[in-house]
Amino acid sequence: MSLIEMRDIKKDYLLGGTSVHALRGVDLSIDKGEFIAIWGPSGSGKTTLLNLIGAIDEPSSGQLFVEGQEVVRLSDNMRAELRNRAIGFIFQGFNLIPVLSALENVMLPLQIKGTSSSEARDNALSRLDEVGLSAFVHHRPDKLSGGQQQRVAIARALVTDPFIVIADEPTANLDSETSHKIIGLMRDLNEKEKTTFIFSTHDQRLLGQVERLVRLEDGKIVGGGDKKNEKMDNDSTSQHTEK
């Protein structure tokens, strides 16, 4: 079984009394070490798909397996443990804890896990070094630039050595140059550590750096869901991008 396995996943929301179909039967499998972009227009269901993969949401129907475990069968505490152990998150708005320094933010997932302070500190320092922020470990988020904050968020997502890192629009709040650097950094870490990266974006300029592109439209995968079609999908995206 793949690292992530989605079978006929549907997700409906109630919005002001009206049922909204965010995902309309998604089949997707993702293997360890992949570097995937979920691409599509606003409202296509990218965030919903990532939330389901990240085990912070439940599908309305269908089957979702993360690391071979069916997420809907897990209790809230078991899902929390799964997220802490196997999944890292990078958010569009960085979501760093404002009262903690860069180092303390990165230590946090390990401390939730119950790792000793000294071990958490060593691991966090090492991760911050990898993302090039050794000189900023004691800075609080409000003293860091957007790019630096997102690097802290990447270090935080990776500090527990997760199998999967989920990034929902990680570059949306960054300028173009920083966005490329952030995606490049994620790509380097993916190649070096074989951690699966799944990120959503609607920025076509970043798509050239991904090895697999999943295209979503109106809650359905219209390309890249099946790995066999991966190259064709990427080629079509390239043509699309060139226009």
Place this chain on the structure above:
Amino acid sequence: MKKWITIALRNILKNRRRSFVTLLAIAMGFAAVSLFRGYINNTYQGLRQSAIRGEGLGHLTIYKKGWLEKGKIDPDRYMFSQEEIQRIIDIVEEDDDVILATPQIHISGLVSNGHISTIFLAKGVKPSDDKTIKGAWAAFRPVKGNALSKKKPYGVEMAEDLAKHLNLKPGTDGVVMASTLDGQMNALDIEVAGIYDTGSDATNDKYMRFPFAYAQSLYDTEKADRLVVLLDSWEKTECARNRLLSALSKAGLQCEIKTWNELSLFYSKVKGMFDMIFMFIFIIVFIIVVMSVVNTMGMAVLERTREIGTLRAFGLKRRGVSLLFAIEGALLGFLGSILGLVLNVVVWAVIRAIEPSYIPPGVSTSVPLIVNLVPRAMLSLMVFLILLSLVAAILPARRAARLNVVDALGHV
């Protein structure tokens, strides 16, 4: 745990203004309750001394069984004979906590200066034992003239207002009249040895103190209606009562024993009133603290919804979120109590420096306003406020813990 305390503390410091208002509410509550507790502690202390030493009630009073119910109707039957008095003294004074046991007789009648008469209530006491019971109290309310003495068996002490009404001064003579236990009228000459202030308007125009034997002779009896027992500490009162009651019962003496606080109506009433006021203040503080903490923590949950979502996404369990906010509430309680403690000590020091005084209702002289520092009560109050703040924070904390992770992350 240290990490969560750090986060909680930093969040308190981050929202300085809001936290300060909450801390101030807790601090004011702490100081109000603690200062009032200190005031009534001192008042109880004074009233206790006044009852045990001033009124001469001692710690325990032993009556023959039935005296309290029927003693007024048939006093002779329910009074202790000489032999019983001696036996009781022997048994009671064997107890390690007892300083002395002394017989007394309470009498009433008319006192006259030769021209006018008025009623009096008096205690017949053994002068040396009375001196022991009064102890340091004697210096607080000294007798003008001479105290009771064995050397002058007809010398009596008279309350200030009674002496004033009768125009009697130390060294002047008067006559007391009363019915004997057999119902015959009896009259004895007295000399006012000394004049004293009872401390109460209600008794200052009636009370007298007689030497025990002279009071007995006015009632034409050799009996006593009670024995007063002085202990080495008021805190042992209840234990000593049970012990002595059992010892007397074993010796075949059927007695009743009342404690000083049961006999001092004034103490009981004042204590009842102050306890009620204390409870009232306490409830107000309770409500203020709960509402302040619930409001502050509710705002904190609202502002930090995305933070909660992020922590949950990284694997923090629901109870971890509850714990985080509960710690913050408890920290508010702790810091507020510390601030309250400082406020309490400052006000206490100011009161000590100014030394204000006032005349309480029913009291004949002004008394100083003294507030005690009661460390044990302060510590209990601090623990209580910390727990209260923690519990008050649980409500918003539970709301935070129940938040859906996706909704929390999407919160703006």
